[in-house]
Amino acid sequence: MKLPAFYLLDAISKNVYEPYARHFTPFIIPLFLETYEQVDQNTRSKMEEMLLTWRTGAPNGKELFGVGPQVSIERAIWGGGDSGYGADASRAGRGGTTVAPVSKAQVLSELDFTLSQRERSLQQNPYDTTAQNHVNVLRQLRTLVEAGVSQDELRDVLNQLRALARSMPAPPAAAPQQPSYQSPPPQPSVPQYPPVPTTFSQPATYGVPASEPSYSHQPSYSPPPRAETKPWASTLPPASALLQNTIAPATIPAGTSASVAGPSSIPLNNIENLFSALVKAGVVSSNNGTPVGAGATAKVEDVKPGEVDPARQTSQEYRRAVLSQKIKLTNADITKQRPQVVPFLYDRLSSQCKQCGLRFAGNSIGKKKLEEHLDMHFRQNRKAGQNVGRGHSRSWFIGVEDWLHEISDSKGKGRADRRLTAKEAAVVAAKEEEAALRASHVVVPPGDEAKPISCPICKETLQSEFLEDEEEWVWKNAVKKEERIYHATCHAEALKSNRLAALMRSEKASRSRSVTPDKLSLRTTPPRGGNSDADGSVRVPASPSTQTRFAGTKRKADDPDSPIKEGGGTPPLKKMTISTAA
Amino acid sequence: MESGQSTVAAVPTKEWVLEPETEYRFELDPGTSLAVKLIRGQAEIFGTELVDGKAYVFGQECKAAVFTWQGCTIEMSPILSLCTLRCPSTEYVSEETPMAAYANVHTALEQRRVRALQAIRGSPISDDSVPAEPPRVLVLGPANSGKTTVCKILTNYAVRTGQGWSPILVNVDPNEGGWAVPGAISAASVNTPIVTSSTANTLGSVATSAPVTLSSNALLPLFYWYGHKEAKRNPLLMDRLIRNLGQNVQDRNEDPEAVSSGLIVDTPAAFASSTGSGLKDDQRQVLIKACVDAFNINIILVIGHEKLTIEMQRIFGGRINVVKIPKSGGVVELDHSYRERVHGYQLHTYMYGLRIEPPLGVSDATLGGEPITDLTLAPSSLQISFEDLAIFRIGEEAMAPQSALPIGATRALSEMQPVAVDPAKGGSRLINSILALLAPPNPDEAERYDEEVLDLTVVGFIVVTALDIPSRKMTILSPNQGSLAGRTAIVGSFEWSEQ
Structure with missing residues (x-):
């Protein structure tokens, strides 16, 4: 749920750039990292992918949010201190003595990123067998890395990747990115979308940032593939050449030995080293590495996104197998073809639940799923046992809102618990709890009646009211914790979702950021609120602006009447808070 | 349902050996039940795989087929019927099934799901020939062509692939009843195979407070109440409800797998001819x-309707993939009285749960994998005052057919007009009527509108069992002991009384 918000931010920053990216910069680090902590593995790999694109996301081909944030985010995610940029910068001594450890996750994620780009370009150029080879090699490499290789080998792979990415003109984003980050200090912009045709006529532009010796072959290298995939490129006006460069990322057919040989020879050596190391280690049989060839190695850069967990890999296999079926949805195909459904419904899924007959794959993932599935049966059976003798009855159906937000749990894990009786019970319990919370109040200290106090969580004003029974002014729906007054409902919810700590932390962070110009710190609110709110599990009341859709359904306890009160005589401060947040 | 506790010592069972890609079909008479056990091999009933050694009980005039892809042996209990043992009224093995075609359709749908998921995830696209849209399937066919069965098979196959799909199964056939009672149109997300055991819940059953082992017995559908069994009764209302349902289905908040799973819509026969x-x-x-x-x-x-296929191709051909699929030879011609009885079963099951007396000698019987005892429910009889419930009827009482109106006259408004029903007045015809209890309306008065009752979903069904006009009270049968979840109800043309 958080991902779309990030994609939006990503899109705005990349497409509009000025001034949004500049404004996002101050908080992008905590925002990204906080989210990264909270999300699941899949989302993480998506975020990593996105992070990689930020390396060259700026219109000038540089880091979208500047070098600093980029480095610190990468460092925080992949750990290993300098492994990200550091290793890159010291790439000159590639294969040698980089200091920081390289994390497997990082390598995988870069591999994935490269592979995906490679595959994309393969899509556009399906007949490019070399590219196809490369994709295969990358996939192979991926499995190897996944299976686990030594630190040195990881580093090798990583360096290779980067070197190859640099040498590859193919993925428009990947190719020019390299120069920019090995030189963190201000740098002449890298010609990703060269505004002038100079790139073509002066390969030297490539060389400019490349202060390292290992780079020297670059200038001679980059133009030829372009020239040869698009032989007419030189005769075209620069603009269209540029267009072609971006539209049809030039893949390097095997024939371009002249151009490829130069850059790839080094990587090749390295990959041979790597493979021989692997062979020695018994990880891979020797015939795997060799048939790759120079051209192929040149594309090791390209690895698939987010395959970190084997579960995805198996489902990918499934997907490939399904797509390989040659069935068209036509009258003839449907009736004439022999169905190949049995392998999918039976053979591939060898372990069966003896209770309901559902099948799971025979591999370790399938076993794990089956265990979860059996656990679910166990829980349900136990509950059934406990309920013997009690009368049951048909529940009321769920309402539209619940139905719309019922997230289907594909694993079936805990599904019944969560959705059935427990669901209703939870609704009732939640209502009672909320009523109790709403009833709670804090006596206003004498003299403070007029003083507006806002809840630290939702930032809205606490409403004071004269309680006849106690003859006191009180704050409705309030609770006092550690000398601060909160909305009782906000506080309980924050506690419940166990996010209070995180929230307070981030609040502190945003306060510390308030040294930056006002409008900057203001902008921090919506994305953060939006993130926590969009994720159904975190019910921390967000700023009103982020609640467009859920307005009225998930608002705080005393909200139903707030629109009315806003109209007449709410303390001005409340309006201010709202407009601020918006 | 009859429990003939006759003393039969050794109950003879009967074994059927099925060749690959054949199916054993049976039809049950009223009041009989049957248990099927898989002995060897692999078998499935409308796409739901059977576990071997487990006795699956069928009843309430269930008509089903055990199909096998690879061949199997099944064991049939004898039929229990009024203390006499005999075979099902109809049982035979058929070698001609349309399953191959259905499996091909499934594969084609599966490809779309995979592609849609790739597109959502932004993964590299591996095959351009398949559109990257989740399959959203409308199943059309004449009466007794097996529409619901096709929907069920396709849904079950999708959830069995182990890919985390959870397609939304939509039922817009008010005659079918879907998950609860006839007269409703509904949609539910399905993520485990739907079992077949009775005509009362052909699409799996909706959640109860009884703990259930199978998720398909605890579906959470969304209901709208049409209130009549035929689409012709009020096509305008039907149109509106379908659009309401569709809007909610599209608004649903789902994860990528669920979105890619697409949906499957079962339609009334009236749509076909x-x-x-x-x-x-x-x-x-x-x-x-x-x-x-x-x-x-x-x-x-x-399904098996050439002319309709052509018609659909003509209307939607450009943008929609129209495919004709074969009809199963096993479909049973259903008569009117059968439909009436099934409606009775459905209502009874809604209130009292599903209980089918297993055949003699079958001790470990399950209803599609569910221990039988757990499915018994207790409704409650409540007395409420007339003021507690606002009852509406949609459209005018006795509507003249559209054709009887003057040329050019339109009656759109009155067909959709909620008319308040006063229980105190004679001729309210509320006794034994099924009322659809609606979700509470928008709490904001300003947002209310006249026809809002048409757009509210159903939270449950109640039956008026007695009217006490002098004291302005009525007795209702409510599915549970809790207070009524709504204060508005719509009455349709369905009636039910406990036999």
Whole structure:
């Protein structure tokens, strides 16, 4: 749920750039990292992918949010201190003595990123067998890395990747990115979308940032593939050449030995080293590495996104197998073809639940799923046992809102618990709890009646009211914790979702950021609120602006009447808070 | 349902050996039940795989088929019927099944799911020949062509692949009853195979407070109440409800797998042909169009009806994949009285749960994998005052058919008009009527509108069992002991009384 918000931010920053990216910069680090902590593995790999694109996301081909944030985010995610940029910068001594450890996750994620780009370009150029080879090699490499290789080998792979990415003109984003980050200090912009045709006529532009010796072959290298995939490129006006460069990322057919040989020879050596190391280690049989060839190695850069967990890999296999079926949805195909459904419904899924007959794959993932599935049966059976003798009855159906937000749990894990009786019970319990919370109040200290106090969580004003029974002014729906007054409902919810700590932390962070110009710190609110709110599990009341859709359904306890009160005589401060947040 | 506790010592069972890709079909008479056990091999009932050694009980005039891809042996208990043992009224093995074609359809749908998921995830696209849209399938066909069965098979196959799919199964056939009672149209997300055991819940059953072992017995559908069994009774209302349902299905908040799973829409036979349905061709097409728009359909499956296929291709050919699929030879011609009885079963099951007496000698019987005892429910009888419930009838009492109106006159408004029903007045015809209890309306008065009751979902069904006009009270049968979850109800044309 958080991902779309990030994609939006990503899109705005990349497409509009000025001034949004500049404004996002101050908080992008905590925002990204906080989210990264909270999300699941899949989302993480998506975020990593996105992070990689930020390396060259700026219109000038540089880091979208500047070098600093980029480095610190990468460092925080992949750990290993300098492994990200550091290793890159010291790439000159590639294969040698980089200091920081390289994390497997990082390598995988870069591999994935490269592979995906490679595959994309393969899509556009399906007949490019070399590219196809490369994709295969990358996939192979991926499995190897996944299976686990030594630190040195990881580093090798990583360096290779980067070197190859640099040498590859193919993925428009990947190719020019390299120069920019090995030189963190201000740098002449890298010609990703060269505004002038100079790139073509002066390969030297490539060389400019490349202060390292290992780079020297670059200038001679980059133009030829372009020239040869698009032989007419030189005769075209620069603009269209540029267009072609971006539209049809030039893949390097095997024939371009002249151009490829130069850059790839080094990587090749390295990959041979790597493979021989692997062979020695018994990880891979020797015939795997060799048939790759120079051209192929040149594309090791390209690895698939987010395959970190084997579960995805198996489902990918499934997907490939399904797509390989040659069935068209036509009258003839449907009736004439022999169905190949049995392998999918039976053979591939060898372990069966003896209770309901559902099948799971025979591999370790399938076993794990089956265990979860059996656990679910166990829980349900136990509950059934406990309920013997009690009368049951048909529940009321769920309402539209619940139905719309019922997230289907594909694993079936805990599904019944969560959705059935427990669901209703939870609704009732939640209502009672909320009523109790709403009833709670804090006596206003004498003299403070007029003083507006806002809840630290939702930032809205606490409403004071004269309680006849106690003859006191009180704050409705309030609770006092550690000398601060909160909305009782906000506080309980924050506690419940166990996010209070995180929230307070981030609040502190945003306060510390308030040294930056006002409008900057203001902008921090919506994305953060939006993130926590969009994720159904975190019910921390967000700023009103982020609640467009859920307005009225998930608002705080005393909200139903707030629109009315806003109209007449709410303390001005409340309006201010709202407009601020918006 | 009859429990003949006759003393039969050794109950003879009967074994059937099925060749690959054949199916054993049976039809049960009223009041009989049957248990099927898989001995060897692999078998499935409408796409749900059987576990071997487990006795599956069928009842309430269930008509089903055990199909096997690889061959199997099954064991049938004898039929229990009024203390006499005999075979099902109809049972035979058929070698001609349309399963191969259905499996091909499944594979084609599966490809779309995979592609849609790739597209959502932004993964590299591996095959351009398959559109990257989740399959949103409309199943059309004449009466007794096996539409619901096709929907069920396709849904079950999807959830069995182990890919985390959870397609939304939509039922817009008010005659079918779907998950609860006839007269409703509904949609539910399905993520485990739907079992077949009775005609009372052909699509799996909706959640109860009883703990259940199978998720397909605890579906959480969304209901709208049409209130009549025929689409011709009020096509305008039907149109509106379909669009409401479709809107909610599209608004649903789902994860990528669920979105890619797409949806499968089961339709009434009236959509397929005007003969016998009372719908005029243009009305029929309007309703089909409503479905297509509401659910953003991209595949239409027409079961064994050449002319309809051509018609659909003509209307939607450009943007929708219209495919004709074969009809199963096993479909049973259902008569009117059968439908009436099934409606009775469905209502009884809604209130009292599903209970089928297993055949003699079958001790470990399960209803599609569920221990039988757990499915018994207790409704409660409540007395409420007339003021507690606002009851509406949609449309005018006795509507003249559209054709009887002056040329050019339109009656759109009155057909959709909620008319308050006063229980105190004679002729309210509320006794034994099924009322659909509606969700509470928008709490904000300013947001209310006249026809809001048409757009509210159903939270449950109640039956008026007695009216006490002098004291302005009525007795209702409510599915549970809790207070009524709504204060508005719509009455349709369905009636039910406990036998």
